[in-house]
Amino acid sequence: NAGVTQTPKFQVLKTGQSMTLQCAQDMNHEYMSWYRQDPGMGLRLIHYSVGAGITDQGEVPNGYNVSRSTTEDFPLRLLSAAPSQTSVYFCASFEGYGYTFGSGTRLTVV
Amino acid sequence: GDSVTQMEGPVTLSEEAFLTINCTYTATGYPSLFWYVQYPGEGLQLLLKATKADDKGSNKGFEATYRKETTSFHLEKGSVQVSDSAVYFCALRERSDYKLSFGAGTTVTVRA
Numbered sequence: 001n002a003g004v005t006q007t008p009k010f011q012v013l014k015t016g017q018s019m020t021l022q023c024a025q026d027m028n029h030e031y032m033s034w035y036r037q038d039p040g041m042g043l044r045l046i047h048y049s050v051g052a053g054i055t056d057q058g059e060v061p062n063g064y065n066v067s068r069s070t071t072e073d074f075p076l077r078l079l080s081a082a083p084s085q086t087s088v089y090f091c092a093s094f095e096g097y098g099y100t101f102g103s104g105t106r107l108t109v110v
Numbered sequence: 111g112d113s114v115t116q117m118e119g120p121v122t123l124s125e126e127a128f129l130t131i132n133c134t135y136t137a138t139g140y141p142s143l144f145w146y147v148q149y150p151g152e153g154l155q156l157l158l159k160a161t162k163a164d165d166k167g168s169n170k171g172f173e174a175t176y177r178k179e180t181t182s183f184h185l186e187k188g189s190v191q192v193s194d195s196a197v198y199f200c201a202l203r204e205r206s207d208y209k210l211s212f213g214a215g216t217t218v219t220v221r222a
Contacts, residue, residue, distance in 0.1 A: 031208045042114075042199060042212035043154075050208065058209070090153060094208050098144075101153040 023091030
């Protein structure tokens with residue numbers, strides 16, 4: 001099925017560990033983005049990309065890295081996990097008709 | 111910068127009750143406005159949208175009208191069902207940008 005696929009769905013990390021959240025889309029969308037969802041704060045933009053090789057920071061980029069080597073993939077890297085990064089992470093892609101969101105990754109940092 | 115303010119929840123209703131969720135926005139340009147819905151354990155789905163003043167978006171019995179004079183986009187449904195229990199997000203996107211700005215979300219619980 002066409003759409004945005006995120007892996008893993010759940011993850012528990014220890015403080016200081018690093019990991020990569022995967023995001024892939026098969027709709028050939030140029031624009032992709034990562035959001036984090038926290039209670040009472042809605043979704044906040046972490047990083048986004050307007051095409052392969054182009055990335056930029058969103059509202060809350062600290063502690064996260066991204067890269068966009070292909071149109072399909074947009075991984076999010078946590079460099080050194082902190083408890084403040086406990087959240088639900090959503091990847092999304094955009095084309096003219098609107099956004100498509102992945103099903104999310106629930107990350108807990110202990 | 112752009113921002114979206116929506117009424118805080120949680121909101122608890124009985125089946126067949128009327129639902130209103132208020133949403134107001136601040137934007138530098140002339141944005142498109144959206145309502146997204148998140149059912150338990152799932153990602154966000156587009157519920158409805160409006161792209162210009164006085165446009166009415168509608169879907170699944172929900173409606174919202176783009177009011178430029180009051181910078182509002184309130185969501186309404188005349189008779190809710192248990193299956194409408196979800197978190198609802200108001201959002202905007204400037205025409206010149208790809209980024210979505212979200213409100214904090216409103217949790218709605220409908221009881222039978």
